[in-house]
Amino acid sequence: MNASPGRAIPLYWTLTLLLTTTAVIAVGTGALHISPGEVLQYLLDALGIKSSLPSDPIAEGVLLQIRLPRVLLSAAVGAALSVSGTLMQALFRNPIVEPGLVGTSSGAAFGAAMVFVWGKNMGILTSGLIGDLLLPLCAFLTGLAATLIVYRLSTAGGKTTVATMLLSGIAVNAVAAAGTGFLAYIARDPQARSITFWSLGTLSGADWRGCVIVWTVTVAGILTTLRFSKALNALLLGESEAAHLGIDTERLKTRILFLNTLIVAVATSFVGVIAFVGLVVPHLLRLLGGSENRYLIIASSLAGALVMVLTDTLARLIIAPAELPIGIITAIVGAPVFLWLLLTRVQGKNAGGFYA
Amino acid sequence: MLEVDGASRTLGGMQIIDDVSVRFKPGHLSVIIGPNGSGKTTLLRMMSGELKPTRGLILYDGKAIAGTGMEALARKRAVLSQSSDLSFPLTVDEVVMMGRYPHFVLKPSRHDEEVCGAAIAAMGIDQIRGRNYLTLSGGEKHMVHFARVLAQIWIPPEDHHRYLLLDEPTAFLDINHQHLFLKMAKGMAERDTVVVAVLHDILLAAQYADFIVALRNGRKIAEGDVDSMITPGLFRDLYGMNGKIFRGDGMTYPIIVF
Numbered sequence: 330m331n332a333s334p335g336r337a338i339p340l341y342w343t344l345t346l347l348l349t350t351t352a353v354i355a356v357g358t359g360a361l362h363i364s365p366g367e368v369l370q371y372l373l374d375a376l377g378i379k380s381s382l383p384s385d386p387i388a389e390g391v392l393l394q395i396r397l398p399r400v401l402l403s404a405a406v407g408a409a410l411s412v413s414g415t416l417m418q419a420l421f422r423n424p425i426v427e428p429g430l431v432g433t434s435s436g437a438a439f440g441a442a443m444v445f446v447w448g449k450n451m452g453i454l455t456s457g458l459i460g461d462l463l464l465p466l467c468a469f470l471t472g473l474a475a476t477l478i479v480y481r482l483s484t485a486g487g488k489t490t491v492a493t494m495l496l497s498g499i500a501v502n503a504v505a506a507a508g509t510g511f512l513a514y515i516a517r518d519p520q521a522r523s524i525t526f527w528s529l530g531t532l533s534g535a536d537w538r539g540c541v542i543v544w545t546v547t548v549a550g551i552l553t554t555l556r557f558s559k560a561l562n563a564l565l566l567g568e569s570e571a572a573h574l575g576i577d578t579e580r581l582k583t584r585i586l587f588l589n590t591l592i593v594a595v596a597t598s599f600v601g602v603i604a605f606v607g608l609v610v611p612h613l614l615r616l617l618g619g620s621e622n623r624y625l626i627i628a629s630s631l632a633g634a635l636v637m638v639l640t641d642t643l644a645r646l647i648i649a650p651a652e653l654p655i656g657i658i659t660a661i662v663g664a665p666v667f668l669w670l671l672l673t674r675v676q677g678k679n680a681g682g683f684y685a
Numbered sequence: 686m687l688e689v690d691g692a693s694r695t696l697g698g699m700q701i702i703d704d705v706s707v708r709f710k711p712g713h714l715s716v717i718i719g720p721n722g723s724g725k726t727t728l729l730r731m732m733s734g735e736l737k738p739t740r741g742l743i744l745y746d747g748k749a750i751a752g753t754g755m756e757a758l759a760r761k762r763a764v765l766s767q768s769s770d771l772s773f774p775l776t777v778d779e780v781v782m783m784g785r786y787p788h789f790v791l792k793p794s795r796h797d798e799e800v801c802g803a804a805i806a807a808m809g810i811d812q813i814r815g816r817n818y819l820t821l822s823g824g825e826k827h828m829v830h831f832a833r834v835l836a837q838i839w840i841p842p843e844d845h846h847r848y849l850l851l852d853e854p855t856a857f858l859d860i861n862h863q864h865l866f867l868k869m870a871k872g873m874a875e876r877d878t879v880v881v882a883v884l885h886d887i888l889l890a891a892q893y894a895d896f897i898v899a900l901r902n903g904r905k906i907a908e909g910d911v912d913s914m915i916t917p918g919l920f921r922d923l924y925g926m927n928g929k930i931f932r933g934d935g936m937t938y939p940i941i942v943f
Binding site: 422423424556559560562563565566567569570572573574575576577615619620621 | 730733734735754755756757758759760762763764766769770771772773774775776779780783784786787791817837
């Protein structure tokens with residue numbers, strides 16, 4: 330419990346340092362080892378600062394075309410999912426909400442799968458800039474629909490019923506998964522294989538194009554949500570109390586729902602469904618430094634990026650030379666945390682709740 | 686001056702408030718009494734701007750509330766709810782700082798921090814400032830919210846009055862805290878604030894109120910000072926109960942026993 334703004338700054342720096350170090354090690358790790366020194370040299374090379382040291386064109390290609398976009402994409406996705414968890418928890422006023430549970434991710438995945446399977450038949454729509462944006466756009470629309478359904482079903486009079494939320498989340502997830510499954514069934518073989526692999530989340534398709542789109546949306550989204558951190562704090566008191574503090578709660582909720590779905594859907598449309606990151610990261614940060622939303626949003630971006638870079642590197646290493654879908658790892662780690670939260674929720678009902 | 690002018694409100698097809706007009710003056714601790722379901726809380730919610738009247742007007746300083754921005758209103762009007770279901774770990778300081786939210790955009794100023802400190806000191810809860818809100822007792826939590834509400838309107842605005850609305854501030858509190866809360870409310874009233882409280886406890890109303898409004902079935906049936914309001918007749922009308930009024934030697938307020 331030390332969330333005063335000044336005291337969180339050392340944590341931000343620690344996380345930034347850890348993130349940078351992990352990223353440098355991650356881009357050097359794999360079948361072809363690249364030392365941190367070489368990583369730095371090739372990066373400077375790419376930026377136009379040539380050094381006189383001998384360079385290995387294969388290592389340089391692997392670094393710049395394969396590993397770097399992948400690590401950067403995983404950092405952006407991790408930040409997007411963790412911040413989304415923070416936003417949804419503030420919106421539902423409940424710490425056991427995250428995009429994977431309330432249907433945002435699977436809804437977005439369904440929309441993206443539609444583009445995978447049917448997109449090629451739409452000719453003009455899939456070429457050029459429109460083609461690049463069609464995937465995230467479809468994912469956004471279906472993700473928004475899924476989130477809205479769960480939110481409307483589980484929230485009455487400003488209060489969210491956890492049981493209803495989890496149950497309607499299950500139902501919406503099931504419908505979206507069925508839709509995605511149906512698409513995989515009617516798809517031609519290579520498309521179907523990629524949908525199956527991708528519904529467990531994978532960063533193996535990372536390239537610079539996806540990286541730029543996800544980074545742009547995530548950074549812009551997070552910076553915008555920072556402006557709402559004060560209002561989100563007030564919302565923790567309850568909707569009436571927030572209104573008494575001068576906040577237009579309906580407008581706030583619409584905006585947060587929209588922003589949140591945007592960052593999750595864009596990330597999901599490139600890497601698939603990665604659950605539990607949005608649950609675990611904000612939870613750990615709350616234990617470290619409280620629930621002030623400005624702190625949570627900044628720290629979630631950094632810690633989420635760190636966690637995702639680490640997890641993706643693990644996914645590449647565990648069964649190398651093959652690789653594990655990243656969603657399997659996040660579920661193995663995240664599901665127990667979720668169960669534990671649920672358990673302390675049940676036990677804590679009489680003792681002041683979760684974080685008392 | 687806070688005026689309710691011919692206000693009515695229906696909720697779910699039911700007429701909850703029916704053509705109520707009343708004026709609350711600064712300097713007075715005004716108390717709304719009435720049986721359960723008489724519309725006290727609904728009236729207070731309309732006065733706070735949370736509910737719009739289906740007919741009639743709410744006026745602050747002679748200006749209709751409908752034309753005032755929510756944030757501008759929040760800078761001069763604070764509301765203490767019966768209970769808050771905050772279930773996230775925030776420190777006492779952070780909760781009190783929320784009262785300053787209408788006054789700053791991104792980061793609290795030094796002045797905001799000082800106001801919070803003063804409000805916390807006024808409530809006498811300095812020793813729990815750094816504590817996790819969730820670990821506090823019910824009484825302490827309510828004190829924190831009172832401090833938050835005080836911080837919200839700590840500095841009187843230059844060109845208008847301050848308004849403090851309290852919805853059953855003494856429910857769930859022990860006797861010591863009940864009197865502490867009403868003394869604080871009275872203190873605010875004495876500093877030129879319009880203070881309106883919904884109270885169930887007639888004894889407390891008799892002891893602290895300067896002005897009492899009685900509601901029954903959504904209608905105002907009487908208003909006036911303590912001596913004209915605390916009468917056996919009114920309580921028969923309001924609650925259907927026969928009460929006896931006592932007044933001790935040297936006591937400035939009556940006691941009613943049923």
